[in-house]
Amino acid sequence: xxSEKEGSTQLGRRELLRLAGGSTILAVGLMAVDRRFSPFSxxxxxxxxxxxxxxxxxxxxxxxxxxxxxxxxxxPIGFYHPDPxxxxxxxxxxxxxxxxxxxxxxxxxxRNITDLDTVQRYEQKQRAQHSAPLFWVNxxxxxxxxxxxxxxxxxxxxxxxxxxxxxxxxxHWHGFRNVIPFFDGEPTGSVSVPAxxxxxxxxxxxxxxxxxxxxxxEDVEHVHMGMNGIVFVRPRQNVTGAGLxxxxxxLYNDGNGLTGYQREFAFHLSEVWxxxxxADAHIQLPEWSDYHPDFSLLNGRSYPDTIxxxxxxxxxxxxxGAGTVVALVEGATIPVGNGTGAVGxxxxxxxTPWPRPYMPVKTxxxxxxxPPAGADHLxxxxxxxxITCNAGEQVALRFxxxxxxxxxxxxxxxxxxVVGRDATLLRGRDGTDSSYFTHTFNIGAGESFDxxxxxxxxxxxxxxxxxxxxxxxxxxxxxxxxxxxxxGQATEIHVYPAGTLPAQTVPNT
Amino acid sequence: xxxxxxxxxxxxxxxxxxxxxxxxxxxxGVPSASATVPPAPGGVGVVCTDGPTFNLETAKDYITLPDGxxxxxxxxxxxxxxFQHPSPVLCVNQNQQVTIxxxxxxxxxxxxxxxxxxxxMANGLPANPEVDGGGVVSSLxxxxxxxxxxxxxxxxxxxxxxxxxSGTDGDVxxxxxxxxxLIVRPAGHADYVYGTADSQFxxxxxxxxxxxxxxxxxxxxxxxxxxxxNQAIEKQDAGGTSNYNLDxxxxxxxxxxxxxxxxxIADNGASWLPNQPYGxxxxxxxxxxxxxxxxxxxxxxxGVARYLNVGTETYPFHPHGNxxxxxxxxxxxxxxxxxxxxxxxxxxxxxxxGQTYDVLFSWHDAENYSEANPVPVVVPQVANQVxxxxxxxxxxxxVNGAQPPGNQSLNQCGEYYIISHNHALYQIxxxxxxxxxxxTYMRIDPAHTSPAKPGCP
Numbered sequence: 001x002x003s004e005k006e007g008s009t010q011l012g013r014r015e016l017l018r019l020a021g022g023s024t025i026l027a028v029g030l031m032a033v034d035r036r037f038s039p040f041s042x043x044x045x046x047x048x049x050x051x052x053x054x055x056x057x058x059x060x061x062x063x064x065x066x067x068x069x070x071x072x073x074x075x076p077i078g079f080y081h082p083d084p085x086x087x088x089x090x091x092x093x094x095x096x097x098x099x100x101x102x103x104x105x106x107x108x109x110x111r112n113i114t115d116l117d118t119v120q121r122y123e124q125k126q127r128a129q130h131s132a133p134l135f136w137v138n139x140x141x142x143x144x145x146x147x148x149x150x151x152x153x154x155x156x157x158x159x160x161x162x163x164x165x166x167x168x169x170x171x172h173w174h175g176f177r178n179v180i181p182f183f184d185g186e187p188t189g190s191v192s193v194p195a196x197x198x199x200x201x202x203x204x205x206x207x208x209x210x211x212x213x214x215x216x217x218e219d220v221e222h223v224h225m226g227m228n229g230i231v232f233v234r235p236r237q238n239v240t241g242a243g244l245x246x247x248x249x250x251l252y253n254d255g256n257g258l259t260g261y262q263r264e265f266a267f268h269l270s271e272v273w274x275x276x277x278x279a280d281a282h283i284q285l286p287e288w289s290d291y292h293p294d295f296s297l298l299n300g301r302s303y304p305d306t307i308x309x310x311x312x313x314x315x316x317x318x319x320x321g322a323g324t325v326v327a328l329v330e331g332a333t334i335p336v337g338n339g340t341g342a343v344g345x346x347x348x349x350x351x352t353p354w355p356r357p358y359m360p361v362k363t364x365x366x367x368x369x370x371p372p373a374g375a376d377h378l379x380x381x382x383x384x385x386x387i388t389c390n391a392g393e394q395v396a397l398r399f400x401x402x403x404x405x406x407x408x409x410x411x412x413x414x415x416x417x418v419v420g421r422d423a424t425l426l427r428g429r430d431g432t433d434s435s436y437f438t439h440t441f442n443i444g445a446g447e448s449f450d451x452x453x454x455x456x457x458x459x460x461x462x463x464x465x466x467x468x469x470x471x472x473x474x475x476x477x478x479x480x481x482x483x484x485x486x487x488g489q490a491t492e493i494h495v496y497p498a499g500t501l502p503a504q505t506v507p508n509t
Numbered sequence: 510x511x512x513x514x515x516x517x518x519x520x521x522x523x524x525x526x527x528x529x530x531x532x533x534x535x536x537x538g539v540p541s542a543s544a545t546v547p548p549a550p551g552g553v554g555v556v557c558t559d560g561p562t563f564n565l566e567t568a569k570d571y572i573t574l575p576d577g578x579x580x581x582x583x584x585x586x587x588x589x590x591x592f593q594h595p596s597p598v599l600c601v602n603q604n605q606q607v608t609i610x611x612x613x614x615x616x617x618x619x620x621x622x623x624x625x626x627x628x629x630m631a632n633g634l635p636a637n638p639e640v641d642g643g644g645v646v647s648s649l650x651x652x653x654x655x656x657x658x659x660x661x662x663x664x665x666x667x668x669x670x671x672x673x674x675s676g677t678d679g680d681v682x683x684x685x686x687x688x689x690x691l692i693v694r695p696a697g698h699a700d701y702v703y704g705t706a707d708s709q710f711x712x713x714x715x716x717x718x719x720x721x722x723x724x725x726x727x728x729x730x731x732x733x734x735x736x737x738x739n740q741a742i743e744k745q746d747a748g749g750t751s752n753y754n755l756d757x758x759x760x761x762x763x764x765x766x767x768x769x770x771x772x773x774i775a776d777n778g779a780s781w782l783p784n785q786p787y788g789x790x791x792x793x794x795x796x797x798x799x800x801x802x803x804x805x806x807x808x809x810x811x812g813v814a815r816y817l818n819v820g821t822e823t824y825p826f827h828p829h830g831n832x833x834x835x836x837x838x839x840x841x842x843x844x845x846x847x848x849x850x851x852x853x854x855x856x857x858x859x860x861x862x863g864q865t866y867d868v869l870f871s872w873h874d875a876e877n878y879s880e881a882n883p884v885p886v887v888v889p890q891v892a893n894q895v896x897x898x899x900x901x902x903x904x905x906x907x908v909n910g911a912q913p914p915g916n917q918s919l920n921q922c923g924e925y926y927i928i929s930h931n932h933a934l935y936q937i938x939x940x941x942x943x944x945x946x947x948x949t950y951m952r953i954d955p956a957h958t959s960p961a962k963p964g965c966p
Contacts, residue, residue, distance in 0.1 A: 428850030446857035446932030
């Protein structure tokens with residue numbers, strides 16, 4: 001919203017008004033532009049790959065909008081938190097038939113609307129989630145670039161609480177190398193996506209590792225308000241090097257199995273400065289140089305919410321044990337979407353591992369998110385940070401940080417093997433291995449870390465042993481809220497006896 | 510809101526000047542003895558004041574900030590020259606005997622520290638911390654009283670990028686601007702960052718014909734300002750008193766090379782920034798840039814970005830679109846005990862207070878998109894895109910596409926602008942003005958075309 005004050009977007013906004021007049025405002029509500037049937041300035045000749053629907057295993061459709069999340073209400077922070085405008089913004093239970101839930105914090109965010117039909121997509125305005133949807137991408141096959149590239153459509157659903165704003169959105173894949181400005185999502189050197197339109201980004205990832213993504217419009221505001229999440233690229237070695245070192249999954253193309261793992265978990269670090277979130281909901285401007293985060297989050301949640309379950313999986317899909325997401329019935333279906341809406345569905349045999357490149361998330365009849373079991377207040381914070389593994393397993397932990405402060409991520413009792421940073425294997429140009437072991441690493445704003453831990457032997461006597469993963473920067477693990485106990489950027493590692501959990505098919509499960 | 514109108518107009522001028530300077534040589538030596546106003550010659554890239562003998566004096570003047578505010582600053586300057594912030598970039602060659610004479614024109618004792626150098630001499634004797642009568646350190650190195658002169662000397666025996674800064678009352682004096690960069694170039698290899706060929710970067714000298722038109726050697730000097738501190742010192746210097754308490758130090762501005770965006774991308778020596786001569790725009794050719802005359806390309810190496818942090822907290826700096834390779838930290842190459850390469854790529858470079866990072870970078874389009882090899886999407890009509898002011902209207906390098914009616918594009922040659930910025934995003938503001946501060950761009954110029962567009966490189 002602060003774009004009113006700033007040169008570049010002021011220009012763009014004014015031009016937008018001049019160009020579109022009232023129709024732009026209209027489009028905010030109607031989301032009326034169907035890209036495939038719009039008049040385009042076609043800049044290319046020959047066959048148009050857009051005319052073919054994208055391969056659902058390499059495709060994602062994101063909607064940018066506003067919404068509400070819930071952070072610990074007690075104690076309140078001035079009159080900023082919990083925000084009284086969040087009263088009743090959550091709808092308990094499937095299809096909202098359980099009655100309203102009070103949410104605390106206004107956000108901007110993304111939603112995964114790939115599997116929704118057109119009407120449901122419109123309905124997601126003011127239904128953003130935080131952190132942004134987790135998705136993963138395979139390194140492009142150099143021999144089949146076009147059929148293995150990753151396609152992301154994004155649309156701008158507008159901001160329900162702020163009809164006075166018509167900020168554009170973009171997708172900036174933070175750290176993507178050698179990208180042209182057109183696909184970089186930085187609005188000043190490129191283009192951005194006004195409300196009601198769809199824009200397609202094409203990625204041909206050549207560098208495996210962990211990244212993050214965020215909207216780059218009004219950077220400080222849209223990022224802090226919640227339009228950010230983690231994304232990672234799986235290496236070709238998963239295809240070409242299966243069995244290397246006894247592993248079938250790797251963090252990098254290491255050539256020797258150094259980065260092999262059995263399970264993987266992704267952690268996106270973000271922060272909430274209550275005053276700034278309140279200000280955006282109440283048509284105010286924060287003074288950003290006063291920035292001080294009140295809440296530090298892992299995957300959009302504060303401990304102990306971090307260990308609450310993931311949001312439910314779609315009907316017909318579920319876990320036969322921690323770690324797996326498979327078709328529970330013969331013919332379990334998933335809608336197939338493209339840039340215009342769901343255009344059909346695909347069915348799968350019993351036991352098929354979840355086949356899509358994003359977290360499976362159940363939606364209700366309105367396309368809205370369904371709260372995790374036993375945690376109605378986490379309807380718009382669907383991603384769990386609970387780590388579950390069997391004794392002796394190699395477990396990959398991926399971290400990205402789009403808060404504005406440095407974190408000091410610590411594990412007690414298990415050493416961490418830092419094998420990659422910023423989507424780069426820690427290895428010199430002459431092949432020198434520069435990976436290292438530690439119990440704490442410092443992760444700055446905009447950095448990513450790839451870490452492997454070996455789950456220690458099960459000791460018992462409980463069902464599992466518990467270890468802690470937390471931010472040692474102490475103010476980052478208490479959230480200024482309850483003065484006792486752990487909070488904020490903290491989660492648990494549950495180590496089961498060897499052989500207890502079946503093979504993992506989806507991250508963070 | 511009104512005050513931003515003039516701000517934007519100034520920005521338009523800034524970008525136009527940046528474009529007009531294409532073709533000027535980036536790294537330019539300024540003879541230190543004869544420098545007058547202003548010290549910077551235009552263009553982009555590091556502006557060296559060549560040594561090894563430097564005749565400096567302290568100075569005080571004002572700088573302008575992105576919100577229209579001004580700040581009272583101290584600085585070192587070339588004796589007899591013009592005030593500048595930051596202080597001059599001192600460039601010497603490895604193994605040279607470096608001699609720096611400082612005349613103190615301020616009303617308080619000052620000094621110069623040379624972090625990373627050893628065996629520094631002050632007036633011919635080993636430099637030492639000063640202690641007061643009670644044995645408490647009062648200055649980290651030998652200082653010079655108001656009106657006096659001191660001479661520091663050392664042998665620059667190892668290459669790299671270093672800070673120099675006041676060692677006296679640093680929490681005031683460094684913050685007031687008594688700092689600058691010192692670049693020691695490897696003996697015999699001005700186009701290496703360190704002593705080995707794997708730290709080579711592009712210069713006009715090492716390019717094949719038709720290649721680089723500026724040295725791709727760039728300074729990214731990061732700093733911060735609490736305007737209340739500067740105001741308090743200004744009062745004191747005018748004979749008044751101030752009750753400013755350093756415990757309350759709270760930066761409101763963050764700068765790159767002494768400027769905030771959009772001034773940061775204006776040329777070196779921009780006329781409307783007489784006291785802030787150093788731009789931060791990184792103007793490069795794509796790595797794969799090739800000329801029909803030279804099969805295999807003329808752009809063999811990348812550029813180097815020399816990051817320095819004189820602030821009080823870690824700055825996470827994020828260049829878009831490429832991973833920089835950290836080849837040096839704090840003036841030391843990142844190698845193992847027997848020369849193993851421990852350099853590493855980063856897309857966010859966390860630079861601690863007082864640290865320097867030497868980062869090799871380059872950019873190429875991994876997909877070689879062009880009008881003949883188009884992006885595999887249908888580009889929406891212009892009404893369905895919001896155009897950034899640096900956008901050419903086309904996804905392709907060297908192509909200017911259709912603009913929305915009345916759009917004011919600052920893109921002249923179809924060049925690319927890829928941003929680079931501090932990712933502690935509240936720090937890319939200027940006391941309420943967002944998207945300013947330590948932001949700069951990598952400008953990627955298209956390959957030569959024949960004939961070249963008028964005004965294009």
